[in-house]
Amino acid sequence: MRVRLLYFAWVRERIGRGEEDVDPPASLASVADLVDWLATTRGAGYAEAFGDRHRLRAAVDQRFVPLTAAIGAAREIALFPPVTGG
Amino acid sequence: MRVRLLYFAWVRERIGRGEEDVDPPASLASVADLVDWLATTRGAGYAEAFGDRHRLRAAVDQRFVPLTAAIGAAREIALFPPVTGG
Amino acid sequence: MIRIAVGPEPIDIAAEMELVEAGENGAVATFTGLVRSDDGVSTLELEHYPGATEAALAEVAAAATERWSLAAATIVHRVGPMRPGERIVFVATAAAHRGAALDACAYLIDRLKTDAPFWKRETRGAEPRWVEARAADDQAAARWSVD
Amino acid sequence: MIRIAVGPEPIDIAAEMELVEAGENGAVATFTGLVRSDDGVSTLELEHYPGATEAALAEVAAAATERWSLAAATIVHRVGPMRPGERIVFVATAAAHRGAALDACAYLIDRLKTDAPFWKRETRGAEPRWVEARAADDQAAARWSVD
Numbered sequence: 001m002r003v004r005l006l007y008f009a010w011v012r013e014r015i016g017r018g019e020e021d022v023d024p025p026a027s028l029a030s031v032a033d034l035v036d037w038l039a040t041t042r043g044a045g046y047a048e049a050f051g052d053r054h055r056l057r058a059a060v061d062q063r064f065v066p067l068t069a070a071i072g073a074a075r076e077i078a079l080f081p082p083v084t085g086g
Numbered sequence: 087m088r089v090r091l092l093y094f095a096w097v098r099e100r101i102g103r104g105e106e107d108v109d110p111p112a113s114l115a116s117v118a119d120l121v122d123w124l125a126t127t128r129g130a131g132y133a134e135a136f137g138d139r140h141r142l143r144a145a146v147d148q149r150f151v152p153l154t155a156a157i158g159a160a161r162e163i164a165l166f167p168p169v170t171g172g
Numbered sequence: 173m174i175r176i177a178v179g180p181e182p183i184d185i186a187a188e189m190e191l192v193e194a195g196e197n198g199a200v201a202t203f204t205g206l207v208r209s210d211d212g213v214s215t216l217e218l219e220h221y222p223g224a225t226e227a228a229l230a231e232v233a234a235a236a237t238e239r240w241s242l243a244a245a246t247i248v249h250r251v252g253p254m255r256p257g258e259r260i261v262f263v264a265t266a267a268a269h270r271g272a273a274l275d276a277c278a279y280l281i282d283r284l285k286t287d288a289p290f291w292k293r294e295t296r297g298a299e300p301r302w303v304e305a306r307a308a309d310d311q312a313a314a315r316w317s318v319d
Numbered sequence: 320m321i322r323i324a325v326g327p328e329p330i331d332i333a334a335e336m337e338l339v340e341a342g343e344n345g346a347v348a349t350f351t352g353l354v355r356s357d358d359g360v361s362t363l364e365l366e367h368y369p370g371a372t373e374a375a376l377a378e379v380a381a382a383a384t385e386r387w388s389l390a391a392a393t394i395v396h397r398v399g400p401m402r403p404g405e406r407i408v409f410v411a412t413a414a415a416h417r418g419a420a421l422d423a424c425a426y427l428i429d430r431l432k433t434d435a436p437f438w439k440r441e442t443r444g445a446e447p448r449w450v451e452a453r454a455a456d457d458q459a460a461a462r463w464s465v466d
Contacts, residue, residue, distance in 0.1 A: 009366055009438035010449045059436070062371035078368060078436075082452030085365070085396065085437025086352055086408050086428055095219055095291035096302045145289070148224035164221060164289075168305030171218070171249065171290025172205055172261050172281055172417075186333035189351070196356035196404040201424070202349045203417060204336070209343035210415075257343040268357075270350060270428055271459070277348070278421045312418070 001026065003071070005038075007049070008080035011056070014049035024071070031058045031077065032067040050079075057082055087112065089157070091124075093135070094166035097142070100135035110157070117144045117163065118153040136165075143168055173244045174233045178225050180252035183259040188246055192264040195243040199270040201277035203263050209256030213294045218251040218260065221289035225249070228288040232280060239318075240276040242267050247280060249290065279316050286313040320391045321380045325372050327399035330406040335393055339411040342390040346417040348424035350410050356403030360441045365398040365407065368436035372396070375435040379427060386465075387423040389414050394427060396437065426463050433460040 006019045028034050032053070039050040050056060058065055059078040071077070092105045114120050118139070125136040136142060144151055145164040157163070175191060185204070192200055207216045233245040244266035250259065263284065265276040292303040322338060332351070339347055354363045380392040391413035397406065410427040414420040439450040 006368070008368055008436065009440070059368070059371055062368075062374055064375075064434070064436075078371070080368070080436065081438060081449065083433065083436050084439045084450045084452050085367070085435050086432040086456075092221065094221055094289065095293070098219075145221070145224055148221075148227055150228075150287070150289075164224070166221070166289065167291060167302065169286065169289050170292045170303045170305050171220070171288050172285040172309075185336050189332050193351070193353060193404070193406075196353065198353055198355045200351040200353065202347075202351075203421060204340070204347040204349075205417065206340060206343065206345055206347065208345040208415070257340065259340075268355070270352070270425075274350060274421070274425045274428075278417075281417055281421075 001073075003074055004076045006076065006078040006080075008078065011049045011080050015045045029070060030067065031060065031065065031069050031071060031079075034071060034077065035067065035079065055081055087159075089160055090162045092162065092164040092166075094164065097135045097166050101131045115156060116153065117146065117151065117155050117157060117165075120157060120163065121153065121165065141167055174230060174237060175244070175246040175248075176226050176229045176233060177248045178220060178222075178229070178251060180250065183248050183250055183262045185259070185262060188248060188262055188264060192244045192246050192266050195266055197243040197266045198268050199273040200264060200266045201270070201273040202265075203261075203277050203281045204259055205261040205281070207254055207256045207258050207260060212296045213256060214297075215253055215255060215295040215300075216260070217253045217293045217295075217300070218249075219291045219293065220249075220251050224289050229284065232283045232287055235283070236265065236276045236279050239279070240265070240267060240272040242272065242276055245276065245280065247284065249284070249288070251290070282309075282312040282316060285309040321377060321384060322391070322393040322395075323373050323376045323380060324395045325367060325369075325376070325398060327397065330395050330397055330409045332406070332409060335395060335409055335411060339391045339393050339413050342413055344390040344413045345415050346420040347411060347413045348417070348420040349412075350408075350424050350428045351406055352408040352428070354401055354403045354405050354407060359443045360403060361444075362400055362402060362442040362447075363407070364400045364440045364442075364447070365396075366438045366440065367396075367398050371436050376431065379430045379434055382430070383412065383423045383426050386426070387412070387414060387419040389419065389423055392423065392427065394431060396431070396435070398437070429456075429459040429463060432456040 267273040412423040
């Protein structure tokens with residue numbers, strides 16, 4: 001299942017890119033599972049970006065969700081720090 | 087004791103003028119006394135303007151005061167309806 | 173910086189914003205009151221008590237500045253005749269943070285409604301009519317009492 | 320009328336006010352957030368999540384419009400690099416009466432702070448630094464919960 005990943009702010013900087021397409025294994029159920037998979041199978045930047053799970057937020061198909069949310073048939077998953085607009 | 091009187095809004099319209107100088111008798115203690123004196127010694131417009139005391143407000147030397155306030159050594163007394171700005 | 177202006181000129185919000193933003197603080201809140209066009213009023217006329225008006229507005233602005241540590245407070249009130257859609261009043265507050273700016277802005281307009289000597293006369297059809305004071309305005313002003 | 324705009328252009332308040340006042344309702348409230356100049360920041364940069372940002376802002380504006388029966392709600396947020404004194408965000412609400420306009424304006428900026436995907440990076444001296452989220456912003460947004 002191909003899914004587009006988007007990274008913002010210091011998540012993007014640590015990973016070194018703003019987006020990529022990945023094929024996560026079907027065994028991954030939640031966004032947190034996806035984050036674990038990325039952190040353990042990719043470079044050091046991913047581990048650094050996802051080191052502190054409390055400072056990580058996510059959106060699935062452009063809707064804010066908790067990390068426990070299911071991936072389901074998501075086409076786009078964004079990972080980023082808590083927002084600081086306004 | 088000469089004092090300048092100012093009238094605003096429908097108080098001004100009923101009296102027919104916006105200001106005048108008067109010499110109230112020294113026996114008048116409060117703004118309410120002054121209003122009574124004007125209503126009984128002047129024309130019908132005054133009686134009409136001051137007929138409903140609940141809808142009358144006052145300022146002594148440009149400070150809002152209750153009608154029970156003393157005239158004292160006031161140089162300027164304004165009489166008007168409740169304010170409706172903003 | 174406190175700025176008080178009362179006069180017959182239309183209110184220029186871009187110019188007023190420039191003044192209130194000049195201190196480069198983080199937050200500016202404004203309120204603008206306009207002549208409504210939905211209730212058949214063709215002309216609104218504002219009468220005021222020159223001198224006493226400016227003093228009352230300055231006092232309200234000073235109280236807000238002290239209570240919320242404002243960097244700037246502006247009150248501009250138009251007088252004379254105006255038409256539907258035109259601005260009657262503009263108030264603005266600048267502060268380091270938004271809570272102070274927003275609360276102080278609400279305070280300025282609430283207090284202005286009850287504490288400043290303005291009177292509105294509106295014309296619907298042929299007959300001009302003095303607007304009655306609203307009890308709701310007294311209640312809105314009273315909620316800011318600190319005692 | 321709901322207006323949402325996200326882009327790198329400076330925010331033109333006179334033009335925005337004209338749009339929000341167009342319905343000729345009685346009351347317009349606004350909030351403007353600016354880059355502060357008092358804490359040594361030389362540049363502020365705003366990153367966002369295109370598409371998701373506009374959707375989040377539209378949802379916040381629609382919620383306010385329904386809750387306070389607004390005639391108009393505007394949210395304009397700048398992105399990209401900006402300098403001290405420049406406007407980051409402008410929100411405005413138009414309603415028949417001032418209470419609705421003022422409350423809805425505070426709601427828009429509080430909710431925007433927590434619900435829209437923007438990230439601030441500020442430069443003090445040489446090093447740019449991502450701004451940390453504030454617990455106070457979560458508390459400010461939470462006070463609008465209706466349940």
